[in-house]
Amino acid sequence: MTAIRNIVILTGAGVSAESGIATFRGPGGLWEGHRVEDVCTPQALHRDPELVHRFYDERRAKLGEVEPNAAHRALARLDAEWTGELLLVTQNVDDLHERAGSKRLIHMHGELKSALCARCGDSGAWEESLPPGSVCGNCGAATLRPDIVFFGEMPYRMEEIERAISRADLFVSIGTSGAVYPAAGFVQTARYHGADTLEMNLDPSEGSGWFAESRRGPAGVLVPEWVDGLLAQA
Numbered sequence: 105m106t107a108i109r110n111i112v113i114l115t116g117a118g119v120s121a122e123s124g125i126a127t128f129r130g131p132g133g134l135w136e137g138h139r140v141e142d143v144c145t146p147q148a149l150h151r152d153p154e155l156v157h158r159f160y161d162e163r164r165a166k167l168g169e170v171e172p173n174a175a176h177r178a179l180a181r182l183d184a185e186w187t188g189e190l191l192l193v194t195q196n197v198d199d200l201h202e203r204a205g206s207k208r209l210i211h212m213h214g215e216l217k218s219a220l221c222a223r224c225g226d227s228g229a230w231e232e233s234l235p236p237g238s239v240c241g242n243c244g245a246a247t248l249r250p251d252i253v254f255f256g257e258m259p260y261r262m263e264e265i266e267r268a269i270s271r272a273d274l275f276v277s278i279g280t281s282g283a284v285y286p287a288a289g290f291v292q293t294a295r296y297h298g299a300d301t302l303e304m305n306l307d308p309s310e311g312s313g314w315f316a317e318s319r320r321g322p323a324g325v326l327v328p329e330w331v332d333g334l335l336a337q338a
């Protein structure tokens with residue numbers, strides 16, 4: 105087996121569950137009491153902007169009540185100490201990875217603490233509530249929306265992510281159900297390019313069969329153990 109130098113890590117809602125942020129596909133299939141198509145599609149934003157903006161305002165406000173957990177902190181430690189290439193790709197729109205200290209990080213599904221202009225495409229930091237009709241500082245149009253990648257929209261920085269996966273010796277997936285593409289397909293790309301693959305998840309995911317190794321348990325326990333082991337070998 106080749107020595108591990110380049111690592112790509114994909115995280116999903118499970119990595120933030122122990123911080124108190126609800127996952128998407130829990131019992132009942134509702135996401136914080138809403139059907140995903142009512143709050144996470146361009147059609148929903150067009151049909152009921154008040155509902156969609158309020159939904160993300162509530163999620164943004166909740167960030168003030170939660171803290172990074174042991175899994176976020178371990179990944180930040182790995183980022184700081186790993187001398188090879190490393191990229192952490194998160195599907196999460198919370199800010200817990202960066203608050204833990206991760207730097208080599210891509211939010212492929214957007215960020216709660218960012219606003220996007222639906223007209224000019226400019227985006228920037230946004231901390232407060234974001235009512236429909238908020239004005240873009242760049243183009244002046246009243247078209248700011250939550251900077252969330254809705255279903256049917258293209259995730260961010262895909263070229264960079266694909267490039268990193270194609271160079272990876274190890275691809276690791278943490279706390280994701282493997283239900284949403286393109287992220288769910290990253291493991292197949294990684295295997296195609298010869299990477300070793302590891303999954304850490306509480307339950308079997310839809311993609312478990314693609315991984316060379318699957319570890320079952322809470323991210324707050326599994327991830328620090330894995331990071332300790334990896335850094336000890338390095």
Ligand code: OAD
Nearest residue numbers: 116117118121127128129195279280281305306307322323
């Ligand atoms: P899901 O809610 O689909 O899956 C979360 C996964 O985390 C499940 O497989 C759980 O078993 C696992 N899990 C729960 N608690 C855990 C813990 N403490 N430790 C480890 N694993 C745990 O969330 P995602 O896979 O992230 O997209 O969902 C993918 C995308 O679907 C999201 O980014 C979002 C959603 O629609 C957008 O908003 C665009």
